[in-house]
Amino acid sequence: MGFGVKQADVAAIKAVTDNLPDAGALSDLAILLAAASPEIAQILGDTGELQTDWANGGRLDLLIDAIPTTAMRGTDNAALASVLGALDTAAATGAVSNAKLAVAYLKQLVTKQLNATDGFGALKTLLDAIPTTMRGTDSAALASAWTAALATALGNYTAARAVYLDELDFDLQGTLSTIAGYIDAEIATIITSQGREILTMDFWSDTQEELLINATAGDKSLPTVTVAELPAGATIVRAVAMFKFRMVENVYAGANAINVAQHIQVRDDTPGTWRDAISIADNLVTFTEAAREGGDLLIGDHDIAVEVDANDGYNFQWDQADADQISINFNDIQVGLRIWYSV
Structure with a gap:
């Protein structure tokens, strides 16, 4: 009992x-x-x-006496050994090398997470400390800042600025497209204008001491002009010839002048075709007696761009030069080409 x-x-x-x-x-x-x-x-x-x-x-x-105090019994120990063996087998190179070490690491991990400073408890403490509503004067401070900012914005919003804002209500994309169209048109105009711009260059021959024209008609050779340094792609739109002399002298004792109309001509030195360049009128440089007069520059009115069409050499001659009497002498002569071109 x-x-x-x-x-x-x-x-x-x-x-x-x-x-x-x-x-x-x-x-x-x-x-x-x-x-x-x-x-x-x-x-x-x-x-x-x-x-x-x-x-x-x-x-x-x-039953109590049957509980083992040292090793596991029967197949229990074998089962656990099998699990631990599987852990060892599954360990990758460079990973945990055995189950014992894995359990040690697991224990360290659990210990770390239970640590009051760094563990879950510390994290929970930090999370609990986050306020779910604004505290104390926080809300009042934020409200004050917003109020001040709003007051500033409203103060700046004048009637004039309101008009500016109203003007912003437009088709921005359409306006940009219109502006782009204007720009394209202006660029095209500039390009076209540049294409129409005409540039000019003069090219001169070497000097020649004299040119004697007597009473027997005949061709008289003049110096050659070399055209160079026209820019690549240049298109010659006009070319004229020039004849320059320092003095002209009537060697005959009486009246004298150019006899009948004549021409100074130009050709490509390939040779090309002689083209009339400067027209010499009948009775030009008329003298009443033997005398010397100052020279001049004669510029032709014939466009010879058909012949003068690129950088090259160009021959000159006085075609069928003739005077009324013996003779008219041109001193210190020079011939040239004036070329208008576009690029």
Whole structure:
């Protein structure tokens, strides 16, 4: 029987109580005891079984004694060894080399995460410290800043600026396209204008000491002009010839002049075709007697661009030069070409 109470003790108590004088109360106690006897008997039986199980050699004692205190039993150890072996096999080169080390690292990881300074607890503390609403004067400070900024913006929004904003309400893409069209048109105009721009260059021959024209008609050779340094791609649009002399002299004692109309001509030195370049009128340079006069520059009005068409050499001659008398002499002469071109 458990709890330190035995059936013999109960019987002794009953013997004593049976000899007590009955004043009514004991009869009631006897009635209560008789009513409780079955439950008491059952309790005594249960406690007896527990005492049997807990006693040395009892069922519970045998189960506790069977728990191993050192190594795992049966296939338990083999199963764990298999798991640990699999961990070793799965370890990659450079990774954890064995299960023991893996468990050690796992333990360190858990320890780190439980650390009050760096672990989950510290993280939770930081998260809990984040306010979910603005605190104290924070809201008031922010509201004040916004109020000041709004007041500044409203103060700057004058009627004039309102008009500017209204003017911004337009088709920006369309306007940009229109502007691009204007720019393209202007560029095209500039390009066309440049294409129409005419440039000019003069080219001169070497000097010749004199040119004698007498009363017998004949061709008179003049110096050659070399055209050079026209830019690549230049198109010659006009070319004229020039004849320059420092002095002209009538060697004849009486009246004298150019006899009949004549021409100074030009050709490409390939040779090309002689082209009339300067027209010499009849009776040009008229003298009444022997004399010397100052020279001049004669510029032709014949466009000879058909012949003078590029950088090249060009021959000159006075075609069928003739004077009324012997003779008219031109001193220190020079011929040239004036060329207009575009690029």
